Amino acid sequence: xxxxxxxxxxxxxxxxxxxxxxxxxxxxxxxxxxxxxxxxxxxxxxxxxxxxxxxxxxxxxxxxxxxxxxxxxxxxxxxxxxxxxxxxxxxxxxxxxxxxxxxxxxxxxxxxxxxxxxxxxxxxxxxxx
Amino acid sequence: xxxxxxxxxxxxxxxxxxxxxxxxxxxxxxxxxxxxxxxxxxxxxxxxxxxxxxxxxxxxxxxxxxxxxxxxxxxxxxxxxxxxxxxxxxxxxxxxxxxxxxxxxxxxxxxxxxxxxxxxxxxxxxxxx
DNA sequence: TTGTAGTTACGAAACTCTTCGTACATTTGT
DNA sequence: ACAAATGTACGAAGAGTTTCGTAACTACAA
Numbered sequence: 001x002x003x004x005x006x007x008x009x010x011x012x013x014x015x016x017x018x019x020x021x022x023x024x025x026x027x028x029x030x031x032x033x034x035x036x037x038x039x040x041x042x043x044x045x046x047x048x049x050x051x052x053x054x055x056x057x058x059x060x061x062x063x064x065x066x067x068x069x070x071x072x073x074x075x076x077x078x079x080x081x082x083x084x085x086x087x088x089x090x091x092x093x094x095x096x097x098x099x100x101x102x103x104x105x106x107x108x109x110x111x112x113x114x115x116x117x118x119x120x121x122x123x124x125x126x127x128x129x
Numbered sequence: 130x131x132x133x134x135x136x137x138x139x140x141x142x143x144x145x146x147x148x149x150x151x152x153x154x155x156x157x158x159x160x161x162x163x164x165x166x167x168x169x170x171x172x173x174x175x176x177x178x179x180x181x182x183x184x185x186x187x188x189x190x191x192x193x194x195x196x197x198x199x200x201x202x203x204x205x206x207x208x209x210x211x212x213x214x215x216x217x218x219x220x221x222x223x224x225x226x227x228x229x230x231x232x233x234x235x236x237x238x239x240x241x242x243x244x245x246x247x248x249x250x251x252x253x254x255x256x257x258x
Numbered sequence: 259t260t261g262t263a264g265t266t267a268c269g270a271a272a273c274t275c276t277t278c279g280t281a282c283a284t285t286t287g288t
Numbered sequence: 289a290c291a292a293a294t295g296t297a298c299g300a301a302g303a304g305t306t307t308c309g310t311a312a313c314t315a316c317a318a
Contacts, residue, residue: 154295155295155296156295158296170295174290174295174296178298192295194294194296
């Protein structure tokens, strides 16, 4: 693996949009960004160009209007963020993180069951599900 | 509440030390920081002064050598970080965050039991523990 | 052809973060 | 008393981030 640098907050906002929409043009990303945040088109363009240079995005330049794609999946991004958080704030105790996560954002009954099942599997990997 | 700004990574490193040690002098923080990272004394000083201005630290100036204290508890800091992560990366699904957290950092059996008990309480708040 | 709109590329300004040098004050040791 | 050690304050340099203006290219319509 190569790039390990964490995306900035602005870059993360853009990545979110890619994760929701898949490959996109600057125009498309910019329009969605503008709903929540006033900004110039060239600002978005520049950001995406820099993200491309950093390896956060790839792009298809075959057409005049380039098509950008996230170089990292949502899942991988989430995993990376969680690992980071555990390292910096919950030294070695993912359980504490879990408590915090569940404490403030009450999950639904279904979600809790889901987690329970997951835990059961973790403790007894031989059990089929 | 006033301060909403997230601490930078450097500031977080320093906060960690306060959370482990309680109120401390610049010298004390600096010495511990230096174990993992070569840096000048005035660098640490400046950082802590800025954190004071931002409201991340308070300080007692009655003696010549100031005594700094974290303005936010470890717990509050963790909660803030988790909320932030859920907002930016796990929109509305703390359960997904939990899976990610448990998936990569296998918790001990005791921790799993702890989480299970916690979940049981969440689902059945009337049950005594 | 000419002009309008949409696109990329680029440079620079404004801002923040990190680092450190320097100045100056206070305490301590000889 | 004097020098050395220790402390605070402050300014500024360097790096990274974010913003945008401007130039240049292309497509298309009048």
